[in-house]
Amino acid sequence: MSFKINDNEVDIVIAALRPDLTIFLEEWRPIFSRFHLIIVKEPDLEADLQIPHGFDHHVYTKSDIERVVGASLIDFSGHSCRYFGYLMSSKKYVISIDEDCLPARNAAGHPIDAVAQHINNLETPATPFYFNTLYDPFREGADFVRGYPFSLRDGVGCVLSSGLWLNVADYDAPTRAVRPNERNARYVDAVMTVPLQSMMPLSGINIGFDREILGPALVPALRLKGEGKQRLETMGDIWCGMCAKTVSDHLRLGVKTGLPYVWRNGSGNAWESLRREWGGVKLMEEIVPFSSR
Amino acid sequence: MSFKINDNEVDIVIAALRPDLTIFLEEWRPIFSRFHLIIVKEPDLEADLQIPHGFDHHVYTKSDIERVVGASLIDFSGHSCRYFGYLMSSKKYVISIDEDCLPARNAAGHPIDAVAQHINNLETPATPFYFNTLYDPFREGADFVRGYPFSLRDGVGCVLSSGLWLNVADYDAPTRAVRPNERNARYVDAVMTVPLQSMMPLSGINIGFDREILGPALVPALRLKGEGKQRLETMGDIWCGMCAKTVSDHLRLGVKTGLPYVWRNGSGNAWESLRREWGGVKLMEEIVPFSSR
Numbered sequence: 307m308s309f310k311i312n313d314n315e316v317d318i319v320i321a322a323l324r325p326d327l328t329i330f331l332e333e334w335r336p337i338f339s340r341f342h343l344i345i346v347k348e349p350d351l352e353a354d355l356q357i358p359h360g361f362d363h364h365v366y367t368k369s370d371i372e373r374v375v376g377a378s379l380i381d382f383s384g385h386s387c388r389y390f391g392y393l394m395s396s397k398k399y400v401i402s403i404d405e406d407c408l409p410a411r412n413a414a415g416h417p418i419d420a421v422a423q424h425i426n427n428l429e430t431p432a433t434p435f436y437f438n439t440l441y442d443p444f445r446e447g448a449d450f451v452r453g454y455p456f457s458l459r460d461g462v463g464c465v466l467s468s469g470l471w472l473n474v475a476d477y478d479a480p481t482r483a484v485r486p487n488e489r490n491a492r493y494v495d496a497v498m499t500v501p502l503q504s505m506m507p508l509s510g511i512n513i514g515f516d517r518e519i520l521g522p523a524l525v526p527a528l529r530l531k532g533e534g535k536q537r538l539e540t541m542g543d544i545w546c547g548m549c550a551k552t553v554s555d556h557l558r559l560g561v562k563t564g565l566p567y568v569w570r571n572g573s574g575n576a577w578e579s580l581r582r583e584w585g586g587v588k589l590m591e592e593i594v595p596f597s598s599r
Numbered sequence: 600m601s602f603k604i605n606d607n608e609v610d611i612v613i614a615a616l617r618p619d620l621t622i623f624l625e626e627w628r629p630i631f632s633r634f635h636l637i638i639v640k641e642p643d644l645e646a647d648l649q650i651p652h653g654f655d656h657h658v659y660t661k662s663d664i665e666r667v668v669g670a671s672l673i674d675f676s677g678h679s680c681r682y683f684g685y686l687m688s689s690k691k692y693v694i695s696i697d698e699d700c701l702p703a704r705n706a707a708g709h710p711i712d713a714v715a716q717h718i719n720n721l722e723t724p725a726t727p728f729y730f731n732t733l734y735d736p737f738r739e740g741a742d743f744v745r746g747y748p749f750s751l752r753d754g755v756g757c758v759l760s761s762g763l764w765l766n767v768a769d770y771d772a773p774t775r776a777v778r779p780n781e782r783n784a785r786y787v788d789a790v791m792t793v794p795l796q797s798m799m800p801l802s803g804i805n806i807g808f809d810r811e812i813l814g815p816a817l818v819p820a821l822r823l824k825g826e827g828k829q830r831l832e833t834m835g836d837i838w839c840g841m842c843a844k845t846v847s848d849h850l851r852l853g854v855k856t857g858l859p860y861v862w863r864n865g866s867g868n869a870w871e872s873l874r875r876e877w878g879g880v881k882l883m884e885e886i887v888p889f890s891s892r
Contacts, residue, residue, distance in 0.1 A: 436887075437799040439761065439856050440768060441787060448785070449778065452771040452830070453800025453837035455887045456880060468732065475733060478745040485742065492741070494734060496787045501797035506730040507746025537745065544746035563732050587749055594729075594748045 307431040307460050308444065311399060316425065317517075319344045319391035319402040322365075323384070323535065325353040332358055333408045337419050341401075344391040348535070349383050366394055384535030385510065386526035386542050392517065393525070399428060400521075401514040404537075407568040410472050410493075423497075423566035424467045424514030431461025432499040432560020442497040442562075464499070465519045465554055466561040468547075469512035471570040476509040479538045480587070482576035497564035502555050508547020511537070512568045515550070519559065523549040530585040538579040541586040548593065600724040600753050601737065604692060609718065610810075612637045612684035612695040615658075616677070616828065618646035625651055626701045630712050634694075637684040641828070642676050659687055677828030678803065679819035679835050685810065686818070692721060693814075694807040697830075700861040703765050703786075716790075716859035717760045717807030724754025725792040725853020735790040735855075757792070758812045758847055761840075761856040762805035764863040769802040772831045773880070775869035790857035795848050801840020804830070805861045808843070812852065816842040823878040831872035834879040841886065 318341045320327070327345070331338065335358075343363035347355055349371055357363065371382050371390050382390045385404075392400055401424050409417035430444040436458050443450045443459070450459050475490040482488075500506050515524065528545035537543075554561050611634045613620070620638070624631065628651075636656035640648055642664055650656065664675050664683055675683045678697075685693055694717050702710035723737040729751050736743045736752070743752050768783040775781075793799050808817065821838035830836075847854050 437793050437797045437856075439763060439799060439802070440783065447781065447783070449768070449770055449774055449781065451800050452769045452774075452802065453834070453840070453883065455883050457884050457887060470732060475742070476745045477742055478747075481742055481745075488740065488742065490733065490740070492788060494787060494789045495785060496789060500730050501794045503796055504730045504794035506732060507744050509732070509745065541746070547746070563730075590746065590748045591750050594750060 308429055311425050311429050313340050315398045316341055316421075317344050317391075317395040317397040317400050318342070318421065319346070319388055319395065319400055320405055321346050321348065321385055321388035321391070322351065322355055322405060323348045324405065325351060326356045327405060328356050328358050330405045330408070331361060333417070335360070336417065337409060337421050341421065342397070344395055346387045346391040348387045366390060380526055381529055382526060384533070385537060385540055388510065389524060389526045392521055395517055398516065398518050399425070399514065400517045402510065403568060404511045404570070407471070407512060407570045410567040410569045418566060420469060420512065420566035420568055424469065427467035427497055427562045427565075428464050428514055428516060430464065432464040432562055433458065433461045434499050434502040434555070434558075434560045437501055441564075442499075445497065462558055462560050463516075464560045464562050465516040466550055467514040468506070468508055468561065468563040469566045469568060470564065471511060472567045474570040474572050476511055476537065478586070479576045479579035482538070483580055486576065493567060494564065497562050500551065500561045500563055505548060505551060506561070506563065507544055508550065510543030510546070511570065512566070519557070520550050520553065523553050530589065532585070534579065536579060538576060541589060544590070601722055604718050604722050606633050607635075608690055609634050609692045609694060609714075610637050610684075610688040610690040611635070611714065612639070612681055612688065612693055613698055614639050614641065614678055614681035614684070615644065615648055615698060616641045617698065618644060619649045620698060621649050621651050623698045623701070624654060626710070627696075628653070629710065630702060630714050634714065635690070637688055639680045639684040641680045659683060673819055674822055675819060677826070678830060678833055681803065682817060682819045685814055688810055691809065691811050692718070692807060693810045695803065696861060697804045697863070700764070700805060700863045703860040703862045711859060713762060713805065713859035713861055717762065720760035720790055720855045720858075721757050721807055721809060723757065725757040725855055726751065726754045727792050727795040727848070727851075727853045730794055734857075738790065755851055755853050756809075757853045757855050758809040759843055759854040760807040761799070761801055761854065762807075762859045762861060763857065764804060765860045767863040767865050769804055769830065771879070772869045772872035775831070776873055779869065786860060787857065790855055793844065793854045793856055798841060798844060799854070799856065800837055801843065803836030803839070804863065805859070812850070813843050813846065816846050823882065825878070827872065829872060831869060834882060837883070
């Protein structure tokens with residue numbers, strides 16, 4: 307069931323919320339340079355983008371958004387501008403990493419290739435119908451444990467790979483306000499399939515997905531009243547994740563979470579976000595029945 | 600929701616399939632010595648048990664089994680003799696570790712306290728209704744990620760803790776026959792709740808559970824025709840696990856898997872097991888609809 311994804315089947319989509327992408331792209335150069343990049347400039351950003359030489363890339367701006375979607379009610383501002391990149395991609399797979407994230411490093415100090423790990427997660431089967439206690443059975447050195455039904459060992463296609471974060475974890479504003487100095491230092495060396503009918507919070511910070519299958523679920527469909535531009539103030543990716551998981555379950559395809567990690571620097575001020583009307587909390591409590599059984 | 604389990608609320612149950620428990624108990628002495636041990640002598644074992652001094656323990660033998668269950672159809676031979684220990688315990692919690700397992704060691708060479716980890720897993724809430732991508736949110740340094748519904752963050756009680764294995768993993772006979780030299784060397788530093796309605800293969804090698812709630816589900820109810828005494832030839836624990844998970848889901852309580860690891864030495868000859876009628880494979884394929892959705 308495993309197969310090989312070629313580099314030319316993958317677009318890397320980057321939302322440019324700040325004009326200077328130099329540090330971000332230089333750090334990722336050894337990993338990104340063999341892929342085509344789609345860079346979407348946040349529509350309210352006025353300064354010119356600074357993009358170092360040597361990347362095969364295409365920049366989309368406010369005028370492209372206006373040309374393509376016109377007077378749509380869909381708002382591609384803030385982090386949501388990345389979704390315009392998903393819409394413009396014609397590749398089978400999309401990988402997207404926030405520009406406040408750098409490659410995580412292994413114990414020897416070498417950068418971890420998050421793109422290769424997302425691709426590997428998408429190339430190998432998922433196992434949503436039965437839980438394997440030794441995590442990903444398709445990983446080198448792992449297997450299905452005793453008692454795992456043989457009829458389910460082929461697995462099914464994986465359509466979404468959700469990666470994690472070292473340093474600044476993706477906590478909500480109240481949690482960050484309560485624990486301002488908490489950092490995630492624990493590297494859990496595992497990938498697993500999120501079981502069928504189990505809902506998960508999907509973070510859009512570090513993901514890879516099968517655009518042909520899941521693309522239509524990953525659009526900025528949910529905007530909160532008074533929503534800001536920081537992750538702490540938005541729920542777009544969380545909503546997309548619930549849709550994507552529901553669609554994957556319906557199609558009997560798989561969603562994986564775990565590796566790869568990226569190193570995430572601080573983003574957004576929790577207190578500033580708390581000052582805004584924090585509609586996301588209330589909303590999540592109303593959405594939960596959508597997924598509760 | 601977290602609470603404290605006292606040492607006197609825990610029985611450690613050991614199935615003695617070999618008479619000499621000296622090495623096993625000496626290795627576990629620093630960890631086991633503060634608990635009461637229930638040792639069940641495999642009914643067909645004739646030699647006297649060798650148990651080192653200094654353990655608070657009670658040994659149950661064939662005559663106890665005959666006295667208590669009489670001419671029952673329930674067969675407590677082989678690994679199933681442990682279930683008699685579960686039946687005899689009057690403590691709220693039971694922890695059970697196979698006698699071919701020794702404490703795993705951390706990077707510094709110190710033995711890992713598997714009992715303390717099982718107790719911690721049972722003391723802290725489980726989160727079966729929604730998946731948390733950063734694993735156990737009640738662990739020091741971890742939390743619920745952005746998008747996790749606040750109404751579900753209290754969690755529910757954990758009634759079963761399923762631990763893992765370093766060195767010899769718990770693979771079935773066909774898998775071990777195909778990969779005779781495969782060893783599990785990967786220590787995944789995580790505990791997670793198995794989501795609601797997700798089935799799992801439960802291994803009885805290294806577990807802790809709430810006996811008052813789950814005890815009645817953990818009995819040797821399933822015996823295969825021509826079943827042997829090695830794990831490779833039995834399905835009792837796998838069946839119990841499916842019952843226990845189904846009961847936990849029904850009661851809206853949680854099951855965790857992951858830490859603690861134990862170091863497992865080889866047990867059972869895969870080729871010998873394959874020579875027997877391997878009813879478990881066929882049976883699992885028939886049981887799967889029990890849990891498929």
